[in-house]
Amino acid sequence: MAVVSATATACGPSATPAGGGSGGGKHATIGLVLPQGDKYFQGIQEGLEAAAHKDGNTVVVVNTNNDASTEATQVQNLVQRGVSAIVMQPATASAGSIATMKSIGAAKIPLICFGNCTDDAASKNIVKGVVQSDNTALGTGTGQEAAKYIKEKLGGKAVIGLLNCDSFEVCKLRKAGFKQALSAAGVRVTYAADQEGFLADKASPIATNMLSSNKSINMLWSANEGGTLGEIAAVQNSGRAIPVFGTDISDQLAQDLLNGNNILQATTGQDAGKTAAKAYEQAVRAIAGQANAPFSVGVPGITYTRSNPDSVNTYLGK
Template identity: 35%
Template sequence: MKKLTTTLVALLVVLMLAGCSMQPPAWARTNQASDSGKIKIGLSISTLNNPFFVSLKDGVTAEAQKLGIEVIVVDAQNDSAKQSNDVDDLLQQGVNALLVNPTDSAAISSAVQAANVLDIPVIALDRSADQGDVKALVASDNAKGGQMAAEYLVQQLGKGAKVIELQGVPGASATRERGRGFHEIADVQLDVIASQAADFDRTKGLTVMENLLQGNPGVQAVFAHNDEMALGAIEAIQSSGKDIPVVGFDGNDDALTSIRNGKLTATVAQQPDLIGQLAVNAARDVLQGKEVEASIPAPLKLVTTEDSQP
């Protein structure tokens, strides 16, 4: 292979340091600022084909610019193998800190551990890593958001309502947490008649919803783990001629417009730009030797049709 994987690079550095007194290569000595004194941060985003993560990236870059921090942004395009290679590239470019929004919380673990070996602090955004030392997770309370969605559906439709759940990317911590929070309420007060992954993607949300509608004609509501899938589900529902309320998660611009237009029923709104800002500040604090909280929350709000009225 032309390029060593992140894990092999990290292991080689460990062996070098353990077996002799040699110093690691210059690119590995990244826990200090560059010779110019400027901090360089690497940001690995799961996908920029999603308005939520574009806003998250914009929050990072805007806050970094304000603080005089350089940011290198890479897009994993929802490919966990590409994300590992992207992180490898960031480490070799000499970043002082790594911001990661994982495509898959398990798959990113080796890359996080590689950064740990090189003493590069890792901050996770929106989704965490299953293994490795992450200094802070900056995210909404995804489990609480799932509960909010279920409670809203109970309030609107009553107990026992038949609900379909569209899940996010299998393996992503946000998928697990939103689903867990939702089911804590739904398994007791609703009837979840179908639950299927649509990978946080609008087109897949449309296709999966079309199939689920055919097999579940009695469905009364839909909860989607993000707005992109919710918007896809609405297209499928409209094409079927049905009128079924849909609750999303994120609060992106398209979703809020859809709510104002009377299509999407509600969304659990996050603040992705704030998540980005908080992550940059957490990375700066860690690099300055300050303690940071392991979990840094960004507030959630349920936005409904009633909220959108003038």
Template identity: 30%
Template sequence: MKLVTRATMLALGIIAAAGLSPAFAQDKDLKVGAIYMDAQGFYAGVRKGIQTGAADAGRKLNIIETNAQGDASKESSFIDSLISSGVQAIIVSPVSADGSSRAIRRAYDAGIPVVCYNTCLNDADMKEYISAYAVGDPYDFGSKLGNAAADYFIAEKKDAPKIAVLNCEFVEVCVTRRKGFEDALKAKVPGAQIVANQEGAVLDKAVSVASTMLSSNPDIDAFFGEAGGATLGAARAVKSQGKTGQVVVFGGDMTTEIAQELSDFTVIKAVVDISGQGLGKLALAQAIKSVDGQAPADIKVPYDIDVYKSSEDGKAWLKAHADGIP
């Protein structure tokens, strides 16, 4: 079992010396740092989930937050600011499994529990410096989408589809997503081929890269977008290149725009999603437990993965997320 952090032990000691119960500590306000990896809609959902989770837990939350913009140096600088400001916990989706370790270790050394969500550090550093990791299993994420893609190709009687990937593989979870996708797809459709794989996680870049892929590989049958920007970018490229009805998209991460495309069902055929709000709530719950000296014995705390693969699914998502926050 992971040891209680030094800061928590000290806090509990002070409480005991004052003759107060641990419940008193749990009623106090929380000062938490939250770091979002980029500006995609998923992180707006995480933010709302953190805020809602605080209200549900009966805690007043003072959240200090930033967007790392995919930059490990910005992430590192903000973690140092959070340490100096005296936060009680840090919630973060690390930019790099290896490159983010030093900054997170500084928080650990300062006695501040760190909770990962969505992405985390390499296994060795995660076990050493992380209190909890709220995550939807990335292999299962990819596998569910691979199965949906396989079912589509079987129904279309395409036994050797050619697929292009728009990736976010600067983070390890996206590499694992692709492995799950390929394994599930090829188990049902052995002739399936990945004919291109390039980075395109941000929407504007994804549109550009996908357009180039379509020009270079005119026989592409489908795109796999490993994250939200890639999914929507691929769909927009297909439409702008006049490939609607010829090329389809399977992707990750629901947003209003992606749900609208799924509802239309001419290009996007399936989306796999981990709720940003749900994951934010889970991450905050684990941060509160860590502050209270109750970090989980198993660092990885799983969260459900949803599959949407019909026009009706897209419409239902839009109705359930009228505010547009995933």
């Protein structure tokens, strides 16, 4: 079901943005296409709405539930509504989503891709701009905290077990960033295991087996939320005092940072607010017929740590 989230008056594709809230033209209507409704995408919606409403513009939000067919229908509804621009994270990397994105251009509506934008989804022939998390930086942020921990509590060296999601290109970048941060810090590191595990229920037994077969492991890292949750559960089951460093942020991971079990030490999550703000800026320029330069923007993440509970509580809205 499409969720309309707007308070300003909507208008057709010829609308122009109000320009910093200063008026002087018709208001713009921006379609926001989300693949799901978790807290990160709620943050995207809130950020885009805040920026648009400041300018007197309107946001119309639809959710595709990660389904390419639903996505095609929802996008067609936005096209028929006559939105001024569309900001979209593709539901899939399949030809279906690309065909839907091309249909937006065929309707002469500017399209900004955010989030999962690779290959054709990031092509200048299809979109007017790209905004997504700097996935290398997501790994680097946590890696820097892990390096501090190794220096301060592990005598400058560590044996690390990794859970990856290398079947996705972004996860390879996260892992590379994590390793780069440790290398730059000059700590001595051995990677004892590097296994795929990114769904929490499957990651937990994988991490448990990793710990039982590699008794020398004294630190764990994961490339995503599911893997991080799996590692936390594995450490709890092992009874060993092994620190976990992760990627992504959610209410559950935030609570784990505040938990007195001292397992999760740090995790770096995507910055929904800045991603939304940058996507809105690109949409406004595209509506005005201006080229986006740079065409592609990488947004660093936010690192949350056990040692700074205030930032964790802020994330939780406390």
